Amino acid sequence: xxxxxxxxxxxxxxxxxxxxxxxxxxxxxxxxxxxxxxxxxxxxxxxxxxxxxxxxxxxxxxxxxxxxxxxxxxxxxxxxxxxxxxxxxxxxxxxxxxxxxxxxxxxxxxxxxxxxxxxxxxxxxxxxxxxxxxxxxxxxxxxxxxxxxxxxxxxxxxxxxxxxxxxxxxxxxxxxxxxxxxxxxxxxxxxxxxxxxxxxxxxxxxxxxxxxxxxxxxxx
Amino acid sequence: xxxxxxxxxxxxxxxxxxxxxxxxxxxxxxxxxxxxxxxxxxxxxxxxxxxxxxxxxxxxxxxxxxxxxxxxxxxxxxxxxxxxxxxxxxxxxxxxxxxxxxxxxxxxxxxxxxxxxxxxxxxxxxxxxxxxxxxxxxxxxxxxxxxxxxxxxxxxxxxxxxxxxxxxxxxxxxxxxxxxxxxxxxxxxxxxxxxxxxxxxxxxxxxxxxxxxxxxxxxxxxxxxxxxxxxxxxxxxxxxxxxxxxxxxxxxxxxxxxxxxxxxxxxxxxxxxxxxxxxxxxxxxxxxxxxxxxxxxxxxxxxxxxxxxxxxxxxxxx
Numbered sequence: 001x002x003x004x005x006x007x008x009x010x011x012x013x014x015x016x017x018x019x020x021x022x023x024x025x026x027x028x029x030x031x032x033x034x035x036x037x038x039x040x041x042x043x044x045x046x047x048x049x050x051x052x053x054x055x056x057x058x059x060x061x062x063x064x065x066x067x068x069x070x071x072x073x074x075x076x077x078x079x080x081x082x083x084x085x086x087x088x089x090x091x092x093x094x095x096x097x098x099x100x101x102x103x104x105x106x107x108x109x110x111x112x113x114x115x116x117x118x119x120x121x122x123x124x125x126x127x128x129x130x131x132x133x134x135x136x137x138x139x140x141x142x143x144x145x146x147x148x149x150x151x152x153x154x155x156x157x158x159x160x161x162x163x164x165x166x167x168x169x170x171x172x173x174x175x176x177x178x179x180x181x182x183x184x185x186x187x188x189x190x191x192x193x194x195x196x197x198x199x200x201x202x203x204x205x206x207x208x209x210x211x212x213x214x215x216x217x218x219x220x
Numbered sequence: 221x222x223x224x225x226x227x228x229x230x231x232x233x234x235x236x237x238x239x240x241x242x243x244x245x246x247x248x249x250x251x252x253x254x255x256x257x258x259x260x261x262x263x264x265x266x267x268x269x270x271x272x273x274x275x276x277x278x279x280x281x282x283x284x285x286x287x288x289x290x291x292x293x294x295x296x297x298x299x300x301x302x303x304x305x306x307x308x309x310x311x312x313x314x315x316x317x318x319x320x321x322x323x324x325x326x327x328x329x330x331x332x333x334x335x336x337x338x339x340x341x342x343x344x345x346x347x348x349x350x351x352x353x354x355x356x357x358x359x360x361x362x363x364x365x366x367x368x369x370x371x372x373x374x375x376x377x378x379x380x381x382x383x384x385x386x387x388x389x390x391x392x393x394x395x396x397x398x399x400x401x402x403x404x405x406x407x408x409x410x411x412x413x414x415x416x417x418x419x420x421x422x423x424x425x426x427x428x429x430x431x432x433x434x435x436x437x438x439x440x441x442x443x444x445x446x447x448x449x450x451x452x453x454x455x456x457x458x459x460x461x462x463x464x465x466x467x468x469x470x471x472x473x474x475x476x477x478x479x480x481x482x483x484x485x486x487x488x489x490x491x492x493x494x495x496x497x498x499x500x501x502x503x504x505x506x507x508x509x510x511x512x513x514x515x516x517x518x519x520x521x522x523x524x525x526x527x528x529x530x531x532x533x534x535x536x537x538x
Contacts, residue, residue: 007395014397014531021527025520097516101523108527112534128534 005053009125012046013132016166017108020139020159024100029151030088033075036155040070043162050129050169058176059169065183066165070158074190081194082151085201095146103146107138129170136163150200150207154193161186226314233313234304237460241303241452242266244459244492249423251500266452270445278441281342291338292443292450295331299450302327303457307464309484311382312474319381321369324457325362328413331450332358339435350434353511357419357431360518361412364405367525371402372465374532381461385468401528403466408521410458412514414451417503419514429508459495460488467491 019039026032044067051059082088095103111134119127140163143156161182168179197207204211246263253260280289305319313319332354339351373379375396376387387393412419415432425433436447464471470491472484509517 003394010531010534011395011397011400014401017531018397018401018527021523098519101519105523105526105530108530112530116534131534 006125008049009046009053010128012042012049013129013166016042016046016162017132017135017139020136020163021101021104023155023159024104024139024143024146025097027097029082029090029149030079032152032155033078033082036078036158037071037075039159039162040066040075043165044071046166047169053125054172056172058179061176062165062169062179062183065180066162069183069187070162074158077194078151078154081197085151085197085207087149087151087207090149100142100146104139104142107142108135111135111138126170126172130167133163133167133170136160136166139163148208148210150193150197150209153209154190154197157193158186158190229310230304230314233308233310234300236308237303237306237453237456238300238449240492241449241456242270244456244496245452247493247496248455248500248503251497252504255500255504266448270449273440273445273448274442276441278443281344281438284342284438288338288341288438289443291334291341292439292446294334296446296450296453298327298331298334299453299457302331303453303460305381306457306460307381307385307471308460309470309488310472310474310476310481311385313382316382317380321372321379321381321384322366324381324461325365325369328454328457329358329362331454335435335447338439342438344438346434346437350431350437353431354435357412357514357518360515360522361409364518364521364525365409365413367522367529368402368406368409371398371525371528371532374529375399381464385464385471386473388465389468389471398528398531399466401524401531403462405521405524405528406462406465408517408524410462411502412518412521414455414458416499418506418509418517421508429511431511456492459492459499463488463491463495 016039019035019042022035023032023039026035044063047059047063047066051057051063079088112131115131115134116127119130122130137160140156140158140160143159144153147153147156164182165179168182200209200212201207204215243263243266246261246266249265250260250263302324305315305324307313307316307319336351336354339347339354341347369379372384375393375398376384378384378387393399411417415422420431420433421429422432424430425437432451436444439447470484470487472480476484
């Protein structure tokens with residue numbers, strides 16, 4: 001196999017993982033959205049490289065969708081949203097940075113152990129892509145667990161989807177229809193979540209999801 | 221004859237780092253001053269400071285033990301040996317088989333241990349604060365540094381600097397994300413270890429923030445000169461390590477001709493210049509952080525190092 005091909009794919013996928021960690025590290029909402037946009041841009045680059053090496057033109061469409069929607073549209077909308085909600089200066093955290101980072105490293109280690117063992121027979125390129133994709137998904141989940149602000153939970157949710165796209169492009173032969181429908185369902189989910197955010201704010205005057213726990217009677 | 225030449229080359233390198241170290245510090249100070257629109261002291265000011273301190277009388281605290289008097293020499297000796305082991309412009313020197321990354325970390329670690337002891341020795345509160353903070357920073361910076369070493373060792377198959385540099389200069393390396401992460405982790409560790417701005421301010425004696433300066437507050441005269449020279453050597457050492465591992469293409473191999481050696485020496489000076497310029501730019505651009513945020517900064521370095529090591533396991537060796 002051509003070494004450069006593998007090295008570039010590895011670098012881009014590793015870069016995606018690194019940006020996931022930057023998301024976990026970042027506790028300011030405004031900066032978090034910028035990092036999320038960067039996540040989507042790196043994903044788009046990675047997918048475009050896969051399209052080039054697999055000679056699969058439809059993947060370019062996926063890359064364009066990632067760049068356009070997740071790299072530009074969604075961050076811009078979220079920026080506007082947090083300014084309208086008046087929370088763009090907020091700093092939030094449930095668990096400290098250091099334990100979160102350690103948990104994240106543990107999850108990366110776990111996903112590598114699992115994926116490398118499960119996919120022993122597959123092509124190396126697909127193997128490393130799958131290992132990275134699983135770690136990105138798990139880090140997105142971790143992000144949703146450790147944050148209490150609904151907006152950063154949305155960012156975590158979106159980065160899970162980025163991980164799924166990475167996995168899908170690594171495994172050759174995902175049809176374009178599936179991809180577009182996934183992209184659109186994410187977009188719909190995003191709109192629904194956006195509406196919910198405003199509803200939550202109207203009811204409880206905050207987007208801190210711990211307020212919801214109190215109303216359900218789970219706290220105190 | 222060959223042995224004499226080898227010894228001469230090694231000796232030249234040892235003297236070179238000693239001579240260049242104050243110049244690098246002076247360069248960084250001058251550039252920082254110019255960036256802040258001050259004129260700044262001359263490039264030679266660190267040499268003048270050292271000469272002045274060497275001439276001055278040593279004032280010792282009444283309750284200072286023998287350890288307090290011995291430690292400056294120990295710190296200087298270990299740091300000088302460590303700095304002289306790093307290949308500056310030529311690899312494969314006489315002692316390069318000892319130029320092991322882990323040995324260099326151990327030498328620097330023992331220097332720091334002695335310095336922290338000296339801070340505690342006199343029993344003043346500033347020395348105690350400085351030592352405790354220094355040890356806190358070190359306990360985070362050293363694992364991060366070791367992670368960087370593991371990454372390099374896994375890629376190059378050796379912890380010996382000459383071998384690592386030779387491997388990095390060959391086309392075997394390719395494009396690796398781990399190396400980028402390791403570079404960033406190493407730069408963060410270097411900033412913390414040399415007490416540069418986001419972690420510690422080398423130019424201040426404000427008691428709330430100082431770390432390194434608080435430890436050496438009780439020293440004077442030739443002792444202070446040696447400690448200052450040791451910290452200048454440490455800065456040079458880190459710039460040299462980064463230059464040798466990540467920009468290795470200009471290093472002269474063992475037994476190279478005079479022309480190649482001169483070229484390599486010139487590019488080494490260029491590397492120091494670029495390193496000093498980048499450091500001055502960075503220090504001017506960022507603000508010092510609170511001491512309690514230092515663990516977060518170094519935790520990020522540790523995480524980058526760990527990630528670099530982990531990513532190697534899903535790389536080409538699959």
